[in-house]
Amino acid sequence: MRSRFISIWFRHLLADWQLIRRPELSGLPFVFAAPDHGRMLVKAVSPLAAEQGVETGMAAADAKAICPGLEVLDDKPGRAKKLLKGLGEYCIRYAPIVAIDEFSMDGLILDVSGCAHLWGGEREYLKEIVSRLKSKGYTVRLAIADTPGAAWAVSRFGKVTPLVAPGGHVETLQALPPEALRLEELTLSKLRKLGFYQIKSFMGMPRSVLRRRFGEAFLLRLAQALGTEPEQLQALQQPVPFRERLACLEPIKTRTGIEIAITKLLEALCKRLQVEGQGLRSGVLTGYRIDGKIVQVVIGTSAASHSVAHLFKLFQLKIDQIKPALGIELFELEALKVAPVDVPQEALWNCKPGLDNKSVLQLIDRLSGKLGAAAVHRYVPEARYWPERAVVQAGSLTEVRTRDWCIDKPRPTELLPRPEVIQVMALIPDHPPKFFIYKGEHHQVMKADGPERIEREWWLDAGEHRDYYRVEDANGRRYWLYRSGHYGSNQPFQWFVHGFFA
């Protein structure tokens, strides 16, 4: 399919917008001005003021001198972009990918590849867009061409026809001035000085010569207009391939109603997912309320799924968060993330135990849906001796551990999240404690193992090493104690209890 682009140029974007808002200004010349270096500079001009010779970049005082009765309005930075964003969202009805023209900030670029036939041909397509925007009050110029650059050029500088035939953009560009290439002012003045008034006069020159004189950016713009380099458009709204909408005749207010809506949406979505062999990993349900507010709930699954029953259960946990207020009139379900789902062969008995069991995966989805994904943990061993870092959280339920659990050193069944200080009586240099006092209770040590020295991971944190002892008191309770640091060194040593053995 040949790619086609439409460029829409709003000739007087801010002025048109102001006229729509305040029709009483229609007979008056006015400009938008913003403070710059202590004076007011004209940023945008209305058609009437332009006729009288006012230009952008003038000081507002000069403009007033040229054109008496000129209305000077305050300009807000970013207003043009906001307007274009709104217009762009309106234009999504014409093409899925709509981008703001970032270079001059007064137009839109639409990727209309494969769209024109839906409107009965390109001529009718352009006519429709122009008349629609005109009826809203905007004066626009449009052009359609094979590249965004060529469309931009023709919409602003074209004199023959806005309809550039497929493959004809190179020829059309030849007669246009270099300004049509979206170049910096510095490059343009250089070109003028050298006497290049038309693109054709430098189009065929060797690239190395052009690069030396005008730089890489110039070559890129030229290549983008000619179509030898691709141009990426920043779409206003990324098209979501899996989206279902459900408009309701009456606003929905009840839980039962919302449940029915979710089921209907899921049935339609899962049918499409199933046909394409995809499963949902993360989805969002949006409800448009009649008071103009939007309510959203998001779900995630640990494995791609297109089972209506399972996804419905996940949404069911979140229905409490949907506040319908006066009612929801439109539901929209989007699959933000999809992944290929591997459909296992149906077994007569579902007897395969393990974590990748389907029902276990669905349980985890429900738990993390209700409690948040941070509540569910799974650990795999890490090749480290420092007890706090001996395990690492597994990324997913299906992650397989890369090494075996280590059993050659004793490790306590319960580990205190933070070691607690104890008082100890022990023989030096390396004997286990004779007794220790923990939480005010005196423990006589009967049996002991150790020491096991664990060095601190000095590349991560500073501090003393630990000498661990496994001790058993007279009542048979087993503890994991350690001494931090050496006896007699400059730093004071201290004893801690760090865990309990079974």
Place this chain on the structure above:
Amino acid sequence: MEAKLEILKKLQQDLLLWQGFKPAEGEVADCIGLGEIEAAFPGGVFPRKAIHEFICAEPDQAAATDGFIGGLLSVLMADGAGCVWISTARRLFPPSLAAFNVEADHIIFVDVRNEKEVLWVMEEALRCEGLAAVVAEVDGVSLVESRRLQLAVEQQGTPGLIIRKDLKRLVAGVSTARWKISPVPSASEEGMPGVGFPRWQVQLLKVRSGMPGSWTLEWEGDRFVQITPQKVLVQTVQAKVS
């Protein structure tokens, strides 16, 4: 003598039936490796479709309970099935479970904020097929809540183990068994220095249709071994001689 034993066995089974205990049909009478303790349960089988309560008098004993549960899990999870461990303030150290033959990466730890959520997660997990066991550290289980859990267990057949640490909030529930595991001094082999295998006093405080009792157990690396008083006696005698 043989005939008498047969009659006794038959009578015991009849008694169980009259008490309302029905052995599940087609259930495999797997042993769980507890040896003589299993005889305390009705029919001599460790009940899997049941809620087991473990009470810990003091925080230091919780480790012993964890260890004993680790021993049970090693048999329950032997086929590679997963387990869910729910708690509000977890202190269990996953690498230590390797000493009890449990693959800690098959355990899904769910850390929640309050006990209400623990109970919700536990019920959801018990109703899920494909899990070997569900362990929950929770104190406030009322009669109604324990009945809900029992119904979930009976539906799916996954054993539910509850660890209760607060004795003040202990109320009567419908759990099938109530255990108390307390650590006892270990015995090192033939005068070797150091701490020996973990050894516990296992008390079965309550068993439905069974016989409560008290036993001394030791975890010898890969299985439970029951310590009879005679064995201890022999050891002490040997110690005295040497």
